[in-house]
Amino acid sequence: MQLIGYQTSNQGTHTFFGYDPATGQPAGPAYTEATSAEVDQAVTLAQQAFDPYRRLSAAARADFLEAIAEEILALGDPLLQIARTETALPEARLTGERGRTVGQLRLFAELLREGSWVQARIDHALPDRVPAPKPDLRQMLLPIGPIAVFGASNFPLAFSVAGGDTVSALAAGCPVVFKAHPAHPGTCQLVGEAIVRAANRLSLPEGVFSMVHGVSTTPGMALVEHPAVKAVAFTGSFRGGKALFDAAARRPEPIPVYAEMGSTNPVFFLPDILKERGAGLAQAYIQSLTLGVGQFCTNPGVAVLPPDQEDFANETARLLAATKGGYLLTEGIRQAYLAGIGNLTEKAAVLGAGVTDDDRQVKPVVLETSVSAALEDDHLTEEVFGPSSVLLRAESTDDLYAFARSLGGHLTATVHGTEKDLREYADLLHILQTKVGRIVLNGFPTGVEVSHAMTHGGPYPSTTDARTTSVGTKAIERFVRPVTFQDFPDFLLPEALREANPLTIWRLVDGHMKQ
């Protein structure tokens, strides 16, 4: 059922079902793919809502985000149950993910109430300057319009209907039209209805949020191509993200696409730390690569090992043999995983593999090959979405550096090293600064904190826009642009720019930060 403003709609004829990964069977009732007319209706309402919504106070938008959090919690156990059926993710993980989702809403509400995120800048006039007077200039970030948000399959709550993209767009003052992920339509439906209830409760303009279903690419493309849509946010595959990017660039009015398309998140193990605690690292590596059945965007899909580390390799193989696999989110992901592993085994040796409870589960797999082989054949280090990783054996320090320099854009890179290692390999850290959005020392990349200093993004092809993050408060900057008000009388200025600073926000005044 599409949620179009405060109405529901089901005009289409193309139906589909959610999917239970544990049984491989359809789950829940039939859902109807949105028609182009329904997409148009949703975007048109969003466009109409934009003006009244963006004029609301930041506090009113914060109330909205908090109301969404309340409505999601009020859904109670049925939300977790349906998400569990549609994803086969364990309950503890889903409970944690709900907590993350609600926490994210509250963090953005806090950001709005604090208010400094608008980056207000004031340059006072110099009427007597020669040869020409200097005008009074005041700049702040303002929302850009309706945003199309595409839900990810792998986080049915935190990167879905009320996930970081939706929340940061709504926080910025932009209405959202959400494209539900067809792998968990029932979860989407419940959360979508919760957002609509929150909007309704606060009498927000109709169309501030809508949600459309779809299993083909048609409704999503209709969204991206709609002239009133002003930006796109997406988390998913490279193929999907790149198709949206291309469509957006071809529009009569090109628009930004913030597609987070995953990466292999290379992990570098350095010699000294392997001596110190190689066995513990092997265990942590396997834990990270099997977290959520390996379905994290930040899964460590590639690791680099210095020469002569048979102990680490053997320990990895030994531990892996006792490691359980799990159900992948969709049949498509499962088939792609099996095919990907199949292709890799033609080129690389299997170092070790885990176990499964039944035939529908997939095994975690670690393959091994040399850095030089990986440098010659890019396919060896391409992402295989799921619980797998390729261990690359470096034959020398030069090998390790050559691999680091050859990297394309990734979300993260990780280095494990003692202080001695890190001093010795300081150049590695410098190289990685130009390759990724986040560098992790002595940890693992899975686990993406929602906070102010998080960057979940990185150079192409990990995303289509490295200037940004899709997790953390800085994500709000994707949906705004600077606007300057020249020589405005105080009463006509937005509150953030008024001389007396009624919002008590931090502002750059004549080049000095002031509150």
Place this chain on the structure above:
Amino acid sequence: MQLIGYQTSNQGTHTFFGYDPATGQPAGPAYTEATSAEVDQAVTLAQQAFDPYRRLSAAARADFLEAIAEEILALGDPLLQIARTETALPEARLTGERGRTVGQLRLFAELLREGSWVQARIDHALPDRVPAPKPDLRQMLLPIGPIAVFGASNFPLAFSVAGGDTVSALAAGCPVVFKAHPAHPGTCQLVGEAIVRAANRLSLPEGVFSMVHGVSTTPGMALVEHPAVKAVAFTGSFRGGKALFDAAARRPEPIPVYAEMGSTNPVFFLPDILKERGAGLAQAYIQSLTLGVGQFCTNPGVAVLPPDQEDFANETARLLAATKGGYLLTEGIRQAYLAGIGNLTEKAAVLGAGVTDDDRQVKPVVLETSVSAALEDDHLTEEVFGPSSVLLRAESTDDLYAFARSLGGHLTATVHGTEKDLREYADLLHILQTKVGRIVLNGFPTGVEVSHAMTHGGPYPSTTDARTTSVGTKAIERFVRPVTFQDFPDFLLPEALREANPLTIWRLVDGHMKQ
């Protein structure tokens, strides 16, 4: 002569000349278009320079910008003379523009020395948090790599070789390969050599700046398509900017294009202020639209007049009849201006026109038509680069609002009104917030202050990227991306992120702004 790192090169066979707009004759010596090999050499050097250059301290980069300013001033009168020959702009304007260019370099040097522009954010670890510890996260903006910068024709100094794009890229820590504008190659050559001298004097890595000449689109396209180029900055025509944008989006690795492509910068005159000082406004309007022979990106190309304003129209026509035109920058611009005015006169009446000294000069022209005609035919309000404007007669307030709502993206919009007017037309100001980068009250859009709060940008089609500005200190944000350092020991962090804040910059620490 191409400037490739610290060498010069002239391998090509395709030569061209600068142009003297006052005589219509070639000016200065022959220049050789860069070959693809020369472009590749320049970008390869820039890529090699990137690592050492970005690792320099901010103070060292500030020294570089200040040295460029000194070297430009040291060029003395010959720079102004050659610029005058190649542009026919008056000496006072060129002296002013040189001041602006030097001031811009110094402002960015100041920004670097102050240092807070990197937007450092620190979220401290919470090792005891349950269920999972919170890592230490530190984020800052870091440079992205070599930038291709295209000079504009209309500001031979301030938007050319050492213009805002080059300066903000160099300030960010990105090497620049500059594509000289073929209309003023001699001016480019002198300024390019000044930058090379400054780099050499400070022993900066070779390739931090290179400059290639070209009159065809080939060298520019080779630049944009070079895999080592990470972003493009451009000021010029819609056609030129859009072609670069399309080429950049088609690359195997798409890159951002910051193209400022001009606009018609609508001016709204409101009824009460016209009563109060209509004659003065007519004069200021003509002054603004003929500034620099109308060759400003922020030229007021369209103005909207309320009903029954014959006095204003008559005064505009009367003043215009005594207003001198001038020489346009290139024969291409001149022909396009004459053709554009020719096309307009088939659809709109000529309200008035100015005078010229000789046949090579063009007259300023104001045309008039109704808002309703403009709403029906977009061609009436398309940019005609040069000293022309179209005065649109509104038949009602609804007309005025309909026109404001119909606007595409513009760099600026301007409203003239008394306090009474502005209160009455407050909705107009709200509409304009969604249409432009800068709203000017009771002034004119020409004259773009270089300061912290300036936005010189706006929604498509005025630019290809509304998230940014090409003038003012915020322009530096175009050439950086956020990078997060997770659990780094203090000694491995960039200075901006070290716990003790050795640079004494403003940082967002656990959500609080601190210095």
